[in-house]
Amino acid sequence: MKPIVQAILIVCLVILASCNQTTKEKKSMQNNRNLTAKEILNKPDYLAISYGGYRKKTRDSQPTLKELKADLKILHAMDVRVLRTYNVRLPHAANILKAIKELKAEDESFExxxxxxxxIDCKNAWTELPLNHNEESTNNAAEIERAVELANLFPDIVKIIAVGNETMVKWASAYFVQPHIILKWVKHLQQIKKEGKLDKNVWVTSSDNFASWGGGESEYHTPELEELIKxxxxxxxxxxxxxxxxxxxIFWGILPREAKLSNTEKLDKVMNRALSYAVSQYDSVASYVKSLGVKKPIHIxxxxxxxxxxxxxxxxxxxxxxxxxxxxxYHKMREWxxxxxxxxxxFEAFDEPWKDAHNPKGSENFFGLFTVDGKAKYALWDAVDKGTFEGLKRGKTKITKTYDGKLINLLLDVQMPPVKNEIMPDH
Known part of the structure; x- marks a missing residue:
């Protein structure tokens, strides 16, 4: 073989090997960006958050695709990798999926x-007709059908379908249903997975109050709930x-023995008890599930x-x-x-003023880690300092701190919980 031919052959082999390696790397990256629900839920570093992109006092004003993409970039920057949505009747959820698909196409590192x-609603929910909690709304079937359709359209994005939101807890008096209705739709989804009409790796659940999962009063401990858990x-x-x-x-307030502590120390003690209270509710569900002889993952x-x-x-x-x-x-719960x-x-990413539109100062409007105009609340001030949101905006606004970053001004709005002789329920 002539030296020149041999040299050309070697160069070609090197290029071919390089191309094969690049292809393997791309396939590996694609596989790593298409995890199953089980894998996602077991990755502690994949933060999860409830997300609604609504900026106005009504959901009639749907966020644009551009607005959704801006929000998703903000959440991605803070290591959020899993979003939770609530219904598919409105365009919002489908538009979120479209926005994620476009961002993935634009940036292969976006995940x-x-x-x-x-x-899910009961019969006559949100109407002036008498409610029937034992029967379901005629809208439920279409809601489930649309959820399946979206899961099949976006198989690399939709990994979990949740049947209902706080739908079985009895204090949701405007729309709650009995467990047999949730069970019906969970079984339906599990069946169509077996039939190949829905990806077998899509996990099916219902997202509900801890009491509805058996962690509260015995009135919830029914055969239908037991079957649903299974x-x-x-x-x-x-x-x-x-x-x-x-x-x-029962957990709230400052103990007398904490009277001499500084205010920040008192608040830390109080919020430790708040976390312990949440953990006790989680544990109560785990205990009930264990009593049934069932082994199932339990997430918040x-x-x-x-x-x-x-x-x-x-x-x-x-x-x-x-x-x-x-x-x-936020930080104590994330750490635990x-x-x-x-x-x-x-719960949740951004404040949503439609939640309690008739009461602008109502608490439901203020669960976000960001304000409506994109200011990072105190929980995220450190992230702002680290440059996490550098170059990102919500609307025309850069991500800055609330209170202009002045802690002393923020502390002026902090109310100290009451001092209690005992941490006992009020009578």
């Missing part, structure tokens, strides 16, 4: 998955200590803390809501969940 919620791929439970600072303040589908309130949790109530306490709860390998869908 985001979705827990897709299918909203039918879901995992349990998604909600726990809200903040709400119970009003409804069941919702927990959060409002940064403001004019009602039960404000200055004239339990004094629970402000950015400082929100930050303590990570240590215990529990996925926590923190």
């Amino acid at each position: 985001m998955y979705v827990m897709l919620g299918a909203w 039918s879901v791929d995992y349990l998604s439970i909600h726990t809200y200590p903040m709400h119970d600072t009003h409804y069941n303040p 589908g919702e927990t959060g803390w409002a940064s403001a309130s004019s009602g039960f949790y404000g200055p004239n109530g339990s004094k629970a809501s402000d950015e400082y306490k929100q930050s303590l709860y 969940a990570t240590e215990n390998k529990i996925k926590c869908f923190y």
Whole structure:
């Protein structure tokens, strides 16, 4: 073989080997960006969050694709990799999936998955007709059908379908259903997985209050609930200590022996008890599931803390809501969940003013880690300092700190919880 021919052959072989290696690397990257629900839920570093992109006082004003993509970039920057949505009747969830697909096409390092919620109602919910909690809304079938359609359209993004949101807990008096209705749709989804009409790796659950999963009163301990626990791929439970600072303040308040501590030390003690209270609710569900002889993963589908309130949790109530306490709860909950390998869908990413549109200062409007105009609340001030959100905006606004980053001004809005002789419920 002539030297020149030999040299050309060697160069070609090197190029071919390089191309093969590049192809393998791309395939490996694609596989790493298409994990299963089981893999995602078992990755502590993949933060999960509840997300609604609504910026106005009504959901009639849907966020644009551009707005959704801006939000997703912000969340991705803070290591959020799993989003939770709540219904598919409105365009919002489908548009989130489209936005994620476009971002993945634009940047192969972008990775985001979705827990897709299918909203479930009882018969005559949200109407003036008498409610029937034993029967379901005629809208439910279409909601489930649409969720399946979206899961099949975006198989690399939709990894979990949640049947209903706080749908079985009895205090959801406007729409709750009995467990047999949730069970019906969970079994339906599990069946169509077997038939190949839905990816077998899509996990099916229902996301509900801890009591609805058997962690509360015995009235929830029914054969239908037991069968539901056996039918879901995992349990998604909600726990809200903040709400119970009003409804069941057994853990809330400053102990007399803590009187000489500094205010920040007192608050740290109080919020440690808030975390312990949430953990006790998680443990109560785990205990009930164990009593049934069932082994299923249990993750937190919702927990959060409002940064403001004019009602039960404000200055004239339990004094629970402000950015400082929100930050303590957020970081303590994230740390506990990570240590215990529990996925926590923190509620929520951004404030959504439609939640309590008739009461602008209502707590439901202030569960976000960001304000509507994109300011990072105290829980994320460190992230701002680290440059996590450098170059990112919400609308025309760069991500900056609330209170202009002045902690002393933030602390002026912090209300100290009441001092209690005993941490016991009010009578």
